[in-house]
Amino acid sequence: MLELTINGETRRVEVEGDTPLLWVLRDTLGLTGTKYGCGIAQCGACTVLVDGTAMRSCVTPADSVVGTQVMTIEAVERDPVGAKVVEAWVEKQVAQCGYCQSGQVMAATALLKQTPKPTEDDIAAGMTNLCRCGTYNAIAAALRQASA
């Protein structure tokens, strides 16, 4: 039994401690906005915020986030930075298939929380999630808008 804080709520989950956070979110808690793409920290589809920092939840053991604040895409609009990011994502019409975009939005939110005015280098360093639909230029444009 683990006690986790997800989107500001305390949740008790009956899982092995080394279960990746991703699967606790998706299968145990039904928070399916966080996506599975690779399971080995390559694609970033599973990105969530742990104490404000972007983490790839597919390789984050659930017991390692006990005592932290986990934020998922489901709560992103309740965060002022996250809400701004979502608006920019909508305005710049970023999504195509959309499958990677939960992770992209979370990565962007983490970046802007840490670096409100990112340089192009900051963006390159902070935004490394893969997008098979090639929305990278739209992502960069939306980020610039959200940080303007």
Place this chain on the structure above:
Amino acid sequence: MDGMIHPGSDAILQAGPVELAIPETGIANLSRRGLLGSAAGALLLGVMLKGRPARAQGEGLAAAAPRPGTQVPAFLEIRQDGTVRLLSPFVEGGQGIATAMAQIVGEELDVDPARFVVDCAPPGADYLVVNGRRLTGGSYSVRSSYGTMRQLGATARNLMIRAAAARLNLPEAELETENGTVIHRRSNRSLTYAELVEAAWRLPPSEVAALRDPATFRWIGKPVPRIDVRDKSTGRAQYAIDLTVENMLHAAVQHAPRLGQEPASFGNEAAVRAMPGVHSIQRLPGAVAVLADSWWRARRAVETLEVTWNDGQHARALPADFSSAGMLAALRGERGAGSPAEENGDLRAAFAGAAKVIEAEYDAPYLAHAQLEPPSAIARFNEDGTLELWLPNQAPEMFQASAARMAGLEPGKVKIHSPMLGGFFGRHFLYDAAMPYPQAIALARAVGRPVKVLWTREEEFLRDAYRPIGFARFRGAVGADGMPVALHASAVGEGPIGRYFTPDRPVDSSMVEGIAGKPYSIAAKRVDCVKVKQPPVISFWRSVGHSMNDFFYESFLDELADAGGRDPFEMRLAMLSDKPRQATLLRAVAELSGGWKRGPFELDGVRRARGVAMASPFGSEVATIAEVSIGEGEIRVHDLWIAIDPGRAVNPAIIEAQVQSAAAIGLSSSLLEEVTYEGGAPQQRNFDTYSILPPARMPRIHVRIVESGAALGGVGEPGVPGVPPAVANAVAALTGQRIRSLPMSKVRLGA
């Protein structure tokens, strides 16, 4: 044969059902040859393409079935809150088809597309709007259904007006509509569609409801925002992988390393059974599954299971010594003449009289689709005897027919749900052993509970149906003036059209498209199709044969330009003197890039060069220019300029987004992607070894849409094929090094 050009895979998609029908005997033959196979997962794409209308569900089916696309209530639900739910014939997977359908229907219905909710329709005769069939692919959705869906919207609007006329006791001619409301201006009365819908849907539809004058379009042809972006930016969009049904078990699978092997024995069965949450271990054709109360537990258990694999009987079993290198060597070694796909002029005389003759061989590797959503499927047998499936698919009726055969049910007893796709690029047609739903059906039946099967990324890359290896041999000649006078090309191998649709035709259009049918005038040319079977399960991959063939052809064209001492851009323009559509486009892309310059030149202290290429895929025309430099032995692509002529633009914003997306995947395939086989097994099992384009390597992409007014062309795939040759031609201009084998990352470049 003179002047003959074989149609590409595009033409196959456009062919009516009669043309495409594989005769029953053909199916039997195919089956004997093993394409249908016997295992639960063995399927054939072509079999379902006869356009046999599935029985409509729900609505009483009249003696003579109505024409697809005409039954308004089958498509439109007008809700009390003013929103409209459209059951679309097509599945949304990033290409923007949900928005395009909302634009087209909304324009005629007179409802703002922003008020639409669009879902993929279940199987049914009403939705067979693609020449009597239905599939989402071939960049063909809008092209095939534009007229039908416009008429559907107009018919629905006409029903609303007639219902309002009856209700208000007014002549129809005095009524207008405005964004979901019927209005009578003189008396200032109005009724919403929601208020009218019940009566409206009961009226007999008019066959001749008038269409709107295109000059007054508000949404068609405009950059209307996509209707799904907010849900996709907030995690609310649901894909197959996100769905659950009550009381279901989760299944994870381990496939045989080599297709054709079967599970023989387990080393640690008791230990695995005792792992937390495990329900059972199940054998499947070519795989084992563990069922558990959560997917992670199922996965961990199935990966713990020690399985010994034996050789089995699968129709597509891969030989234990099969390798991609061996396959390529076999293609290279094939010297047969094949069958002509295009032939024009006196080739022998043209070569004999030429000033200079050159030859070259080109190849491209197996590719994975690498759509970001791993495949999954939920199967549930219901108490009423129906089977319900939730699964990613590009063709609901085909999956319905296949699932019905597998489950021993009438097709009408199989309900198909087609959720939004997390990318597809050709992945979700029926391919042998490449889909999880046969496993879900078998498991649900075995345990008497609903089962959700989800493949790990590793299992997905192991069983994806790959783009085939491509190989082409060229011989070309230039005259004394340096212009090409003769071209002989042979495409060697196998393509998905030949395998799944036209096995008995001498020419496999998907092998030659992008080599045959090029617009350039060359006095003597011949393109041969030399068929050599490839053992792996092969597939459609974004832009199909074009994805590699235009690379082969347009690269060789630059080699000819060099041989003749000609500038490759000016040479192309001269070869298009009687092709105004393509010549205009080529000029357009040059202008977009600030005027053609090949280089090398220096910019920001970096030596760069540009390359150009053209392609004619899926009814559209595309011209591409790439600017590259070399850094640390790696190709850096700085800019891509792409001009596309799709005839007309239904949504310029979506076209631009699709061209960006297509360019990215085209560049990814140019630079990075490759599946290799060794010992009968693919070696790349996740994104650590199968690289796709990362954000750091994304160039600036500049798109210009040229509307020539030609027939509507596709927009989802055409941006792909120009990119690899434009990049290769730029690299050659910069370094003098001609890359003839993809991906380019295999070559270390110095400059």
